[in-house]
Amino acid sequence: MTDLGGEQPTAPEGERAMRRTRVLLAEDQGMMRGALxxxxxxxxxxxxxxxVAAGDQIVPRAWETRPDVALLDIELPGRSGLDAAADLRAQLPECRVLILTTFGRPGYLRRAMEAGACGFLVKDGPVEELAAAIRRVLAGERVIDPALAAAALSAGPSPLTQRECDVLTAAADGATVADVAARVHLSPATVRNYLSSAIGKTQTRNRMEAVRAARQNGWL
Incomplete structure (x- = not known):
């Protein structure tokens, strides 16, 4: 007969402890990364x-540490957070991706969702909001600022093709057409055609204005 009045066995310490959500943090600014x-x-x-401080470190460190949630900035050296998000979706689909960026641009939001991100937040919110977002994406929810979502819907998709984006990115530092052609492995004539098309689609006057317009909209 069971002694109902006796002391009941307790669960091992590891079972009683709360399981903590494992987070990988990608942010290139050291002070911001440390504070977060x-x-x-x-x-x-x-x-x-x-x-990690660079985008090309995200996937290797994720394989090593197996985080539940990857908290990624977008503009990172080595590889963008958006590209890394797509890599994580392909290689570690169990890892949820939450984008945390300074730039709340509609184009970035659309690209983040296409890359498989579960959430998109800007850095001006309180840490309690960020912690709550981590819990929500882990639970299978999407976490997106409503105003930014509405702006993304009204803005529509990027008018630029991937090749036009590649050429604009290569031209962003003021490189010559010949240098851009070498970087993207195209002929100078083809590069000129892509630049002309991108300038027309962004309704700008030259390639540098096209780069600025594309960045402001989150298309690059």
Missing amino acids: ALLLGLEPDIEVVAQ
């Missing part, structure tokens, strides 16, 4: 298991 890691570490159910 510190603040998120104060949450009882969140643990920052990896910090």
